[in-house]
Amino acid sequence: MRKYILIVEDDVAMLKFLRINLAARGYEVRTAVDGPGALKQAELRVPNLILLDLNLPGINGFEVLGRIRDWCSVPILVISARCDESDKVLCLDNGADDYILKPFGLNELLARVRALLRRTETNHIQMNSSRFKCRELELDFNSMQLQRNGKSIKLTEIEYRTLKLLTINAGKVLTHNMILSDVWGSAYQDNNQYTHVIINRLRKKIEQDISNPVFIQTVPGVGYRFCAN
Numbered sequence: 001m002r003k004y005i006l007i008v009e010d011d012v013a014m015l016k017f018l019r020i021n022l023a024a025r026g027y028e029v030r031t032a033v034d035g036p037g038a039l040k041q042a043e044l045r046v047p048n049l050i051l052l053d054l055n056l057p058g059i060n061g062f063e064v065l066g067r068i069r070d071w072c073s074v075p076i077l078v079i080s081a082r083c084d085e086s087d088k089v090l091c092l093d094n095g096a097d098d099y100i101l102k103p104f105g106l107n108e109l110l111a112r113v114r115a116l117l118r119r120t121e122t123n124h125i126q127m128n129s130s131r132f133k134c135r136e137l138e139l140d141f142n143s144m145q146l147q148r149n150g151k152s153i154k155l156t157e158i159e160y161r162t163l164k165l166l167t168i169n170a171g172k173v174l175t176h177n178m179i180l181s182d183v184w185g186s187a188y189q190d191n192n193q194y195t196h197v198i199i200n201r202l203r204k205k206i207e208q209d210i211s212n213p214v215f216i217q218t219v220p221g222v223g224y225r226f227c228a229n
Helices: 012-024 035-044 061-069 085-093 106-121 157-168 176-183 192-206
Strands: 004-008 028-032 049-052 076-080 098-101 131-134 137-140 145-148 151-153 173-175 216-219 223-226
Touching: 004 012, 004 035, 012 028, 012 106, 028 035, 035 049, 035 061, 049 061, 049 106, 061 076, 061 085, 076 085, 076 106, 085 098, 098 106, 131 157, 137 157, 145 192, 157 176, 157 192, 157 223, 173 176, 176 192, 176 223, 192 216, 192 223
Parallel strands: 004 028, 004 049, 049 076, 076 098
Antiparallel strands: 131 137, 137 145, 145 151, 173 223, 216 223
16 A cells, blocks of 8 residues: 655645656655644645745744644654754654655655665564564454463453454544444443443553553543553
8 A cells, every 4th residue: 555645735746746756656745835734634634744844834844843732643854944953852752753854855855765765664563463472461363362461351242353453553633522432332422421331441451550551552632541661
């Protein structure tokens, strides 16, 4: 499957340059020319990578970065003419994965794109078609068995289906309705209490401290995310 890259850039010439060169190398590319457009595109479909300019109309790149990081762990490469070290530090401190100054060489940009995409594929999560492993947790999709530090943990069918959905989408935010629709069925949408109850039960089984969950994190007003970092 082709990697999907979202380019957020208000400079028409730069936007065209990036779009043509990335598309020519087999990437699926979509674009946005302002902050609100970037947020809308990211919400419609989470990209594999975002190239983000800072000087954007509507909502600047710093705010776009912060808003996306509130609910999504997609790699973000900041592309900017702002050369102050403080700007770079601020971006990295607020969740950017890399920062490249304009003007830049195409080969350098492409190398950084490849590195970020490769990093997301070769992180410490060990997952294949039949098993998910993250730190002390191991979920076997064939046997529907969960182990923590080698010890079996009993799951109900609903708990298993919910945990499986979260783990196969590790790092992504799943809304309440997405979980309800997948686990219970579309007729249960908007019954958020169902997800609250099941998530609390799962946390009691897999978290060391349910008041400070490490694996299943709440995204306020949106849903939940399984954090495997």
